[in-house]
Amino acid sequence: NAGVMQNPRHLVRRRGQEARLRCSPMKGHSHVYWYRQLPEEGLKFMVYLQKENIIDESGMPKERFSAEFPKEGPSILRIQQVVRGDSAAYFCASSPPTQGAGGYTFGSGTRLTVV
């Protein structure tokens, strides 16, 4: 039973390029959460999605960032026109519909470096 799968593990982008981060939830999980961890900081909530629906995007920057979780395929966190300040570890977590909030499993993360 595979855990939450994130890819790529490491991603290097030049300033101005686009970054696409993928997250495949655990089998049977239909809820996905994205968090960002800047260097030497704690995790910050970004967005909570269910299949084909954004539930809570209160932590998403207003510009350049978007997320989706289509009916088929992984959840995608997309960052357009990346800047140096986007360099961080991005973690995805998933949970089943009936699970209480918060006790979820994180993927291994994508470490984005903007050069």
Next chain:
Amino acid sequence: QKEVEQNSGPLSVPEGAIASLNCTYSDRGSQSFFWYRQYSGKSPELIMFIYSNGDKEDGRFTAQLNKASQYVSLLIRDSQPSDSATYLCAVNPSSNTGKLIFGQGTTLQVKP
């Protein structure tokens, strides 16, 4: 005031001692509380959760919750060098969403 506050440490304890990690939160309506462990360069790993006032024990770990004081703690008994990591306190501010508010984390160093 930060929503979830932790002392960043490092907290240094000798091997075999009890490590005590503390966390306060500002939202009095918070429903559930979590402790995650994060090794350097790795993803956070859930080690304890607690919903009700009092103590909850799991092996060498005890989580303590005091909602009146808005205080959560994690005790690690018989600390081992392998417990050296950053411990993240997380709070779910509402039972209606899965959103977690994390503290900055406390770095624990267990010295052999």
